[in-house]
Amino acid sequence: MDKKVDTNNIASYKKAIYSGTFDPITNGHMDIVRRASNIFDEVIIAVAKSERKSPMFSHEQRVKFAQEATKNMPGVKVIGFDTLLVELATSMKINTIIRGLRAVSDFEYELQMGYANSSINKNLETLYLMPTLENAFVSSTIVRELILFNGSFCHLVPKEVLKCM
Template identity: 85%
Template sequence: MQVNNNTTTYRKAIYSGTFDPITNGHMDIIKRATYIFDEVIIAVAKSEMKSPMFSHEKRVAFAQAATKDMQKVKVIGFDTLLVDLASELKINTIIRGLRAVSDFEYELQMGYANSSINKKLETLYLMPTLENAFVSSTIVREIIRFNGKFEHLVPQKVLECMQ
């Protein structure tokens, strides 16, 4: 990004979530974010209150495997408030994905809450392609629980990690 005084700034953003597991929908948002930012931090939340299907370590490993070939992407795990992580990393933009109107209502509330804690924090909402608009970790977990076919919903490298 070019600034008025001919100096270049380095733009980073955080895309956080439980990623239980990371899906093609998440990858769609990550790819779009890399077109906008110089670096995208995938922050995998521990989220014990959500009782994830996969351990925090596995979810971080899945995200690392899925984004391994994406040079602008870095994966980290965290167990704090997202606003605190953003401050620690000196990042002022949060990426969130929106699939439907129901997502928007929740994400808008979270964006306002985060902004109330850190006024410099901006939330950028990205929509996945229509092909990935229905994909969610919840759907994938439900299909896995019933031994259904889910291979088309997660990155190939995640499937390899699961086996």
């Protein structure tokens, strides 16, 4: 006899959330999205409002940048949010958070966040992915600095984002 499984109470292992401020989304972020897309059926890019970080671009702009950069990537969805990431993941029945690690300096912060999230929701896992070597130095901070000082940054962000800017 077949057992009926109530899928409303089961977290999906086929979906993951990749969250961040994405101010703006960079080729490094896109590298992580591509890697995550090879592992999961659906990757949700969750753009945090993060007003306390005083982003250069508005929340709406950052969501649009991410949507444009991923519009041709099947299985990738972009949403904005202004809650705890753990709350968002739980409400969406997603149990995997994707985080990118560029260097050892990222690891300590990301490890603490992963443990903090797990302390709130024991079913939540954090998967750390590294970008390719060519994108290992790329960060939104570097892109913002280049923008502020009229430096060349075109090679660091998706071409779709450049069109939006």
